[in-house]
Amino acid sequence: MLVALMLSLGCPPHKNDPATGSLLAKGRIEVVEKPNTELKNDFYIGNRPPLLPSPLIKLPIGAIEPHGWVRRQLELQADGFHGNLTEISRFLIKEKNAWLSPTGEGSHGWEEPVYWLKGFSNCGYILRNRRMIDESKIWIEAALKSQKEDGWFGPDKGRKGAATRLQGREDLWPNMIMLFCLQNYHESTSDKRVIELMTNYMKYLTTVPEERFLVGYWPKMRGGDLLYSVYWLYNRTGDEFLLDLAKKVHRRTAEWEKDVINWHNVNMSQGFGQPATFYMQSKDPNHLWAAERNWRKIRDMYGQFPGGMFGGDENCRPGFTDPRQAVETCGMVEMMLSHEILLTITGDARWADRCEDVTFNSLPAAFTPDLKALHYLTSPNMILCDRHTKSPGLQNGGPMLLFNPHIHRCCQHNTGHGWPYYAEHLWMATPGNGLAAVLYAPSKVTAKVGDGTKITITEKTTYPFDEKIRLTIKTPKPVRFPLYLRVPAWCENPGLSINGVASSIKAAPRSYFMIDRKWADGDTVDLNLAMKISLTQWTKNNNSVSVNRGPLTYSLKIGEKYVRAGGTEKWPAWEIHPTTAWNYGLILNESDLASSFRVVRKAWPADNQPFEAEAAPIELHAKAKKIPQWQKDNLGLVGLLQPSPAKSDEPTETVTLVPMGCARLRISSFPTIGTGPDAFQWNTPAKPAESLPASSYGLQKNKFNSVKFDPVQTTSLRLEAQLQPDFSAGILEWRIETNER
Ligand SMILES: [Zn+2]
Numbered sequence: 001m002l003v004a005l006m007l008s009l010g011c012p013p014h015k016n017d018p019a020t021g022s023l024l025a026k027g028r029i030e031v032v033e034k035p036n037t038e039l040k041n042d043f044y045i046g047n048r049p050p051l052l053p054s055p056l057i058k059l060p061i062g063a064i065e066p067h068g069w070v071r072r073q074l075e076l077q078a079d080g081f082h083g084n085l086t087e088i089s090r091f092l093i094k095e096k097n098a099w100l101s102p103t104g105e106g107s108h109g110w111e112e113p114v115y116w117l118k119g120f121s122n123c124g125y126i127l128r129n130r131r132m133i134d135e136s137k138i139w140i141e142a143a144l145k146s147q148k149e150d151g152w153f154g155p156d157k158g159r160k161g162a163a164t165r166l167q168g169r170e171d172l173w174p175n176m177i178m179l180f181c182l183q184n185y186h187e188s189t190s191d192k193r194v195i196e197l198m199t200n201y202m203k204y205l206t207t208v209p210e211e212r213f214l215v216g217y218w219p220k221m222r223g224g225d226l227l228y229s230v231y232w233l234y235n236r237t238g239d240e241f242l243l244d245l246a247k248k249v250h251r252r253t254a255e256w257e258k259d260v261i262n263w264h265n266v267n268m269s270q271g272f273g274q275p276a277t278f279y280m281q282s283k284d285p286n287h288l289w290a291a292e293r294n295w296r297k298i299r300d301m302y303g304q305f306p307g308g309m310f311g312g313d314e315n316c317r318p319g320f321t322d323p324r325q326a327v328e329t330c331g332m333v334e335m336m337l338s339h340e341i342l343l344t345i346t347g348d349a350r351w352a353d354r355c356e357d358v359t360f361n362s363l364p365a366a367f368t369p370d371l372k373a374l375h376y377l378t379s380p381n382m383i384l385c386d387r388h389t390k391s392p393g394l395q396n397g398g399p400m401l402l403f404n405p406h407i408h409r410c411c412q413h414n415t416g417h418g419w420p421y422y423a424e425h426l427w428m429a430t431p432g433n434g435l436a437a438v439l440y441a442p443s444k445v446t447a448k449v450g451d452g453t454k455i456t457i458t459e460k461t462t463y464p465f466d467e468k469i470r471l472t473i474k475t476p477k478p479v480r481f482p483l484y485l486r487v488p489a490w491c492e493n494p495g496l497s498i499n500g501v502a503s504s505i506k507a508a509p510r511s512y513f514m515i516d517r518k519w520a521d522g523d524t525v526d527l528n529l530a531m532k533i534s535l536t537q538w539t540k541n542n543n544s545v546s547v548n549r550g551p552l553t554y555s556l557k558i559g560e561k562y563v564r565a566g567g568t569e570k571w572p573a574w575e576i577h578p579t580t581a582w583n584y585g586l587i588l589n590e591s592d593l594a595s596s597f598r599v600v601r602k603a604w605p606a607d608n609q610p611f612e613a614e615a616a617p618i619e620l621h622a623k624a625k626k627i628p629q630w631q632k633d634n635l636g637l638v639g640l641l642q643p644s645p646a647k648s649d650e651p652t653e654t655v656t657l658v659p660m661g662c663a664r665l666r667i668s669s670f671p672t673i674g675t676g677p678d679a680f681q682w683n684t685p686a687k688p689a690e691s692l693p694a695s696s697y698g699l700q701k702n703k704f705n706s707v708k709f710d711p712v713q714t715t716s717l718r719l720e721a722q723l724q725p726d727f728s729a730g731i732l733e734w735r736i737e738t739n740e741r
Pocket of ligand 1: 328329330331408409410411412414
């Protein structure tokens with residue numbers, strides 16, 4: 001064993017390749033599954049024993065400077081609704097805010113302010129935006145000053161969330177979010193008060209009796225967030241009591257290690273990986289496997305369409321699995337963060353692939369391209385975003401598809417952490433004092449490597465819209481360290497060259513190139529992640545297909561007309577209506593897929609925002625036919641898919657596909673067109689009766705108002721009340737009198 005290792009160190013793996021030979025003169029290139037955890041990192045805080053060693057280590061905030069299109073997302077967020085939410089959201093009014101009160105009394109002491117702070121402060125730290133850093137400081141300082149004698153901090157008496165019956169200290173959920181805010185603040189400033197506060201709070205948690213610990217729906221489902229914070233603190237202080245507390249947190253958290261324990265989309269996205277976090281301590285492979293098993297089960301049952309998410313338009317519901325089912329924007333950002341955490345825990349590149357899938361294909365479409373408005377629900381097939389309810393087609397009723405910065409409460413506050421955490425995980429430190437490029441995007445990383453030399457690597461690329469990535473190393477003196485480059489699962493033949501000399505080493509998909517050599521100032525690495533067109537066939541969704549090229553999935557480009565729908569002059573709300581047809585099936589030559597599509601490159605958008613249908617820097621042109629029977633339903637939702645291949649007598653047309661993340665209106669799961677005897681004739685679904693003709697509706701408060709209808713025969717009735725903006729009301733009781741004899 002030892003001999004083999006010595007040989008591989010001493011000899012190039014491809015002796016006959018002069019290029020590889022010269023590359024290896026100064027070191028070696030290997031293909032590995034993940035960084036070697038037998039080595040240590042002397043500069044960044046990974047897991048402390050007895051926790052399992054970290055294959056990848058998150059760099060402190062500030063080490064990574066996002067550039068290009070990623071930076072643009074953060075700048076747009078800073079100028080958009082999220083960066084200005086203090087002037088939009090009533091939950092952030094400072095007067096009487098329980099999060100700002102030294103006694104912990106007041107209103108709005110639940111999740112909204114801390115949800116907002118988590119993304120807002122991170123965005124400010126990354127952009128070094130003084131306004132945002134100063135505003136964040138107000139909330140951070142208040143939290144630091146709120147700690148009680150016994151270790152509790154934050155809102156105390158009277159905490160009450162709309163979605164919880166828990167009072168005050170019973171509800172540990174909002175504090176979990178503030179712990180993330182405090183960690184980010186500490187990473188950015190090294191303020192020791194954070195360690196003190198967290199230690200005292202964790203000691204308080206050890207005193208909470210087991211039967212009152214992590215009680216209630218949200219705390220129980222989301223205990224994994226608390227577990228993460230316990231380990232974060234343990235890795236910095238080594239306080240042994242934290243390991244016992246971690247066991248208690250795991251014991252009292254919903255049993256995600258047994259199954260997908262809950263079908264609320266945000267709980268799932270946040271909780272599915274919890275057992276893998278505990279695996280760092282338990283070392284039980286079942287805990288590690290549980291995260292993978294949960295993810296697969298979720299995708300298998302409710303994620304049979306592209307975009308990396310699943311249909312949970314509040315909760316997943318049996319039978320609601322068509323690609324028109326949507327997911328909450330909160331679900332997307334929590335899924336991204338779960339993937340980022342799982343990537344650091346396991347080093348397994350599959351979590352990076354999955355993170356990019358959600359980040360590139362799902363998240364951008366949840367916001368208007370200027371990031372000045374968001375909506376609550378986004379789905380892969382979405383043909384109209386208006387103010388009208390889509391319930392019961394989508395579970396959550398109300399204007400959930402309307403792009404409106406004034407509503408959508410949890411998402412409105414929470415979704416600001418998506419882009420900042422993504423930007424903070426582009427690069428990671430590795431054992432052996434190295435660096436890893438794990439998520440590719442234009443950026444610059446500054447970190448200590450090798451013997452402690454501080455180096456900078458600039459990453460130039462327009463990935464994921466292009467396949468070329470160039471890294472340039474800047475170092476004050478030559479320094480030896482391992483540089484890891486992730487090879488995505490979709491990339492069969494990545495090209496690698498160092499200082500212009502190509503390597504012949506072949507990397508398996510879903511692995512890392514590990515280049516261990518003495519790096520000199522100005523050294524360059526070129527990575528070519530060859531992207532080819534592939535199809536995913538969704539056999540469980542009527543054999544529909546989605547079209548991928550590299551990490552991007554492509555959607556039909558549908559003309560988008562923005563229609564003003566309320567809001568304020570400064571922060572308007574928008575409906576988006578289709579101006580072109582969307583009911584197409586693709587004509588594919590499956591024996592030569594590439595011939596079915598033409599890749600068309602377009603100019604890079606001048607404003608650096610590629611996630612817009614008209615600005616997409618790359619398009620695919622394809623042949624398609626309309627399927628006239630495919631229509632929108634009475635709610636304005638895209639009709640359910642019927643089996644493919646579908647029959648169509650319509651003329652062949654050329655259609656344009658754009659990256660899914662660029663399309664607010666989109667068809668991402670397509671029927672295919674067939675001509676043979678196996679092609680299916682689609683039906684036009686029978687329209688349910690729209691509203692019934694009736695006498696006028698009464699409007700008396702707290703009294704029965706009767707309405708008379710012409711007689712109908714039906715087995716069910718649905719009552720739908722539509723309120724004017726900013727009014728709230730409820731139906732107290734309803735009775736149906738029938739004249740059935
Ligand atoms: Zn939400």
